[in-house]
Amino acid sequence: MVSLNVAVIVKLEPDFSEGNVSYNSDGTLNRAETKSILGPHSAIASKAAFYAKVKHGASISVGTMGPPIADLALQQSQLICDADELHLYSDRIFAGADTLATAEVLKTGICKMEGEKIDIVFSGYRASDGETGQTGPQTAWKLHYTFLGNVIDYDVDLERRIVLAKRLIILQGFYDIVEEVEAPLPVFITVDPSYNSVFNTVSQRLAFVRYQKEANDRAQNYKKYLKVFNAQQLGVDPKFVGLPGSPTIVYKVEKIPKAKASRKAEIINWSDRDQIQKVVARMQEILGGMMIK
Amino acid sequence: MTVNPSTEEESYRHLYVVIEHEEGKPIPVSLEMLGEARRLIDNFNKKYSSNEKVVAVVLGNNVRKLCEELLFYGADAVIYADSPELQYSRNLIDTKIVSQIAINKECIVKISPDYAQLFKKPRYMFFSADNIGRHLSSTVLAELESGLASDINKLVIEDIELKHEHKTKGQGMIYAKTLEMYRPDFSGFLWTTILCLDNRNPAIEREYHPQACSIIPGVFQPLNRDVERKGIIVDYAPKLEEQDLNVKILSRKVIESAVDFDAHKAIVSFGRGIKDSPEENIKLIEELAKELDAEIGISLPISKKPFVVNEKITSTYMIPDRVIGTSGRKVNPVLYIAVGVSGAMQHIAGMKESEFVVAINPDENSPIKDECDVFIKGKMEDILPVLIEELNKQKVAMGVRK
Numbered sequence: 001m002v003s004l005n006v007a008v009i010v011k012l013e014p015d016f017s018e019g020n021v022s023y024n025s026d027g028t029l030n031r032a033e034t035k036s037i038l039g040p041h042s043a044i045a046s047k048a049a050f051y052a053k054v055k056h057g058a059s060i061s062v063g064t065m066g067p068p069i070a071d072l073a074l075q076q077s078q079l080i081c082d083a084d085e086l087h088l089y090s091d092r093i094f095a096g097a098d099t100l101a102t103a104e105v106l107k108t109g110i111c112k113m114e115g116e117k118i119d120i121v122f123s124g125y126r127a128s129d130g131e132t133g134q135t136g137p138q139t140a141w142k143l144h145y146t147f148l149g150n151v152i153d154y155d156v157d158l159e160r161r162i163v164l165a166k167r168l169i170i171l172q173g174f175y176d177i178v179e180e181v182e183a184p185l186p187v188f189i190t191v192d193p194s195y196n197s198v199f200n201t202v203s204q205r206l207a208f209v210r211y212q213k214e215a216n217d218r219a220q221n222y223k224k225y226l227k228v229f230n231a232q233q234l235g236v237d238p239k240f241v242g243l244p245g246s247p248t249i250v251y252k253v254e255k256i257p258k259a260k261a262s263r264k265a266e267i268i269n270w271s272d273r274d275q276i277q278k279v280v281a282r283m284q285e286i287l288g289g290m291m292i293k
Numbered sequence: 294m295t296v297n298p299s300t301e302e303e304s305y306r307h308l309y310v311v312i313e314h315e316e317g318k319p320i321p322v323s324l325e326m327l328g329e330a331r332r333l334i335d336n337f338n339k340k341y342s343s344n345e346k347v348v349a350v351v352l353g354n355n356v357r358k359l360c361e362e363l364l365f366y367g368a369d370a371v372i373y374a375d376s377p378e379l380q381y382s383r384n385l386i387d388t389k390i391v392s393q394i395a396i397n398k399e400c401i402v403k404i405s406p407d408y409a410q411l412f413k414k415p416r417y418m419f420f421s422a423d424n425i426g427r428h429l430s431s432t433v434l435a436e437l438e439s440g441l442a443s444d445i446n447k448l449v450i451e452d453i454e455l456k457h458e459h460k461t462k463g464q465g466m467i468y469a470k471t472l473e474m475y476r477p478d479f480s481g482f483l484w485t486t487i488l489c490l491d492n493r494n495p496a497i498e499r500e501y502h503p504q505a506c507s508i509i510p511g512v513f514q515p516l517n518r519d520v521e522r523k524g525i526i527v528d529y530a531p532k533l534e535e536q537d538l539n540v541k542i543l544s545r546k547v548i549e550s551a552v553d554f555d556a557h558k559a560i561v562s563f564g565r566g567i568k569d570s571p572e573e574n575i576k577l578i579e580e581l582a583k584e585l586d587a588e589i590g591i592s593l594p595i596s597k598k599p600f601v602v603n604e605k606i607t608s609t610y611m612i613p614d615r616v617i618g619t620s621g622r623k624v625n626p627v628l629y630i631a632v633g634v635s636g637a638m639q640h641i642a643g644m645k646e647s648e649f650v651v652a653i654n655p656d657e658n659s660p661i662k663d664e665c666d667v668f669i670k671g672k673m674e675d676i677l678p679v680l681i682e683e684l685n686k687q688k689v690a691m692g693v694r695k
Binding site for chain 1: 313315318320321322376381384385388401423424425427428430431432434435436438439440441442443444453455457458459460473476477479482483484485486487489490492494495496499501507510521539540541542543544545546547550558559571585586590596597598599600601610612613618623626627628638645648649651652653657660662665666667668670671672675676679680683684687688
C-alpha cells in the first residue's frame with residue numbers, strides 16, 4: 001500500500017460553549033474561570049486528518065505548542081483522529097511568541113515527525129481566542145509546502161501524489177466562490193469550518209468504526225503516544241522563537257471606548273401593552289409603506 | 294534616550310497596499326484601504342516633512358485599467374504584474390511576486406527617485422483581512438520575515454517611547470514613525486494595540502520591516518473617485534517559475550448563499566441573549582421572522598455554536614452565513630430587530646445602516662441601546678410572544694379593512 005503521512009497542528013483554547021465560558025461584568029473573557037479545551041477549529045482539522053486515515057490508512061501525528069497542560073488538546077485530538085503520535089513543544093522560552101515565532105517552532109516540530117516526510121499538514125482556519133489564522137500559512141511557508149486555505153473538501157490521489165481540494169472564497173461585497181484545485185504533495189491545508197467528511201462505501205464505514213474504537217483506546221492512554229520537546233531537543237535557535245523571535249509585541253490592551261450614540265432610543269417596558277401595540281403598528285407601517293413602492 | 298540610527302531608517306519608505314480584485318474590479322476593502330492609507334500618509338508627510346507615497350500593488354490579467362482607477366481612489370503610484378497566470382489568486386505565486394515587488398528597487402526609482410538609493414523594503418504594508426488577504430499577508434510576511442497584525446480596525450502613526458525586556462534590553466528608546474495597529478478582540482470589548490518593532494537589544498539585534506497588517510473590510514471610508522488625481526503606473530515583469538505554478542485551478546463556481554438578506558425588507562437577528570432556553574427562544578424568533586417575512590441573522594458568538602440545541606436548528610441558524618457584522622455580512626434592511634444582541638462594535642458595523650432598529654434586551658446598559666430607535670426592555674421570552682400576537686391581530690384588522 002502506498003503510504004501517506006499526515007500531520008495536524010492544534011491549539012488549546014478557552015471553551016466558549018455556554019456553561020463553560022465565563023465573562024467579566026465588562027464583557028471581557030474571564031480566563032481564570034473559563035476551562036480550556038481543544039479549539040473547535042483544531043477539532044475540525046483533526047476530523048479532516050481522520051478522513052485520510054479511514055480512506056487511505058494514513059499515519060497521523062498531532063502537534064501543538066504550549067504549556068504542559070496543552071497535552072489535553074493532543075488527547076482530545078487523538079480521540080477524533082486516532083493519532084499515532086503526539087508532539088508537545090513546550091519550553092518557557094517559547095512563551096510570548098507571536099505567529100512568526102510560533103510558526104518557527106511548529107515547522108521544526110513537523111520536520112521531526114515520524115514517517116519519511118509529512119505529505120499533508122492540517123490546521124484549523126483560526127483560533128477562537130485571538131490568533132487570526134496566520135500561524136498555519138506562516139508554518140506552511142517556512143516548510144516550503146504549498147498552502148491551500150479555506151478547504152471545504154479534499155481527496156488524495158495516491159498514484160499521482162496530488163491533492164484535489166475544494167476551497168470556499170468569500171469576496172466581501174461581491175459573492176462567494178467555490179474553487180476546485182489540484183496541487184502536488186506536500187501541501188498544507190487549513191480547513192474551513194464547514195468541512196464535513198463523508199464515508200460512502202461499506203469498507204470505509206467499517207474502517208471508520210475500527211479506527212474510532214482504536215482512537216478511544218489510544219486516547220485513554222495518550223501519554224504512551226506523547227513526545228515532549230523543549231527548545232534544545234527541537235534544536236531551534238532561541239533567537240527565532242519566543243519573545244526574541246517575535247517581530248510584534250502587544251503594546252497595550254484597553255477597553256474599546258463606547259462609541260457616541262448614533263441613535264436616540266425610545267425606551268419601552270415590555271409590560272406596557274399600549275406602547276408595544278404602537279411599536280408593532282410602526283413596524284407594519286414601515287414595511288407596508290415600502291410595499292406600495 | 295537613544296533615537297534610531299538614521300541611515301538605517303532611510304531604508305524603509307512608503308506604504309504599500311496590496312489590492313484585491315475580481316476580474317479587474319476592485320473589491321470594496323481595497324478602496325477602503327487606499328482611503329485610509331492616503332489619510333495616514335498625508336498626515337505623515339506633513340508631520341515629518343517628507344514625501345512618502347501610497348503605493349498600490351496589483352496582480353492580475355489585463356489589469357492596466359484597474360491601475361488607473363486606483364490612482365483615482367488615492368494611490369500615488371501603482372506597481373502591477375500582468376499575466377494570464379495571475380488571473381485568479383493563488384497563494385504560492387502571489388506570495389512570491391508580492392514579496393519580489395516589495396523589495397524591488399527599480400520600481401522605487403521610477404516612483405520616488407529621492408528615496409530610491411537607500412531603499413530596501415516598504416515601511417508599512419496593508420492587506421485585506423478576508424479569505425485571500427489573511428493568508429497572503431501571512432505568507433508574504435513570513436517570506437519578508439517581519440511582523441503582521443491581523444484584523445485591524447484603527448491605525449495611528451506615532452513616535453513611541455518604549456522600555457522592553459527583549460526589544461530594548463530594558464533601556465528606554467524611541468521608535469519613530471511606528472504604526473500602532475488596533476485589533477478588536479473576539480469579545481468586541483477590548484482593543485489590543487500591536488506594534489512591529491526592530492530588536493535593538495544587541496544580543497538579538499534584528500530589523501523588522503515592513504510593519505504590516507490586514508484590515509477588516511467595511512471599517513474605513515474610501516475616498517471619492519477623483520479622475521483628476523494623477524500618479525505613476527509601473528509595469529513589473531514577474532519572474533514566473535514552473536514550480537510556483539503547480540496549483541491548478543480546475544473550476545471556479547459562484548455560489549448563491551441560502552441566506553439572502555437583501556431579498557427581505559426585515560431582518561430579525563439574535564445573540565447570546567437566547568441562552569436561558571435557546572431552543573424555545575429560537576422557535577419564537579422563527580415565528581416572529583415568519584410574521585414579518587424577515588430573514589434571520591445572528592451575532593458572531595452564535596456561529597461558534599455555544600448552545601446545545603437540536604441538529605436542525607444548529608445547522609440552519611448557527612452558521613457563518615448568517616453572521617451580521619465585520620466577520621460576516623453588512624446589511625441595511627428597512628427594519629432590523631436585534632433580539633438578545635448586546636451590540637459589540639463588530640456587530641454594529643454590520644447593521645448600523647438599517648433604517649429602523651428595534652432592540653429587545655433586559656439590560657439597558659448594553660451598547661445596542663445607543664444603536665436602536667426603539668429599545669424594548671425585558672426578557673425575550675416575555676416580549677416575543679406579545680409581538681407575535683400583536684402582529685397577528687393588526688394583520689387581521691388590516692385584512693378586514695381591505
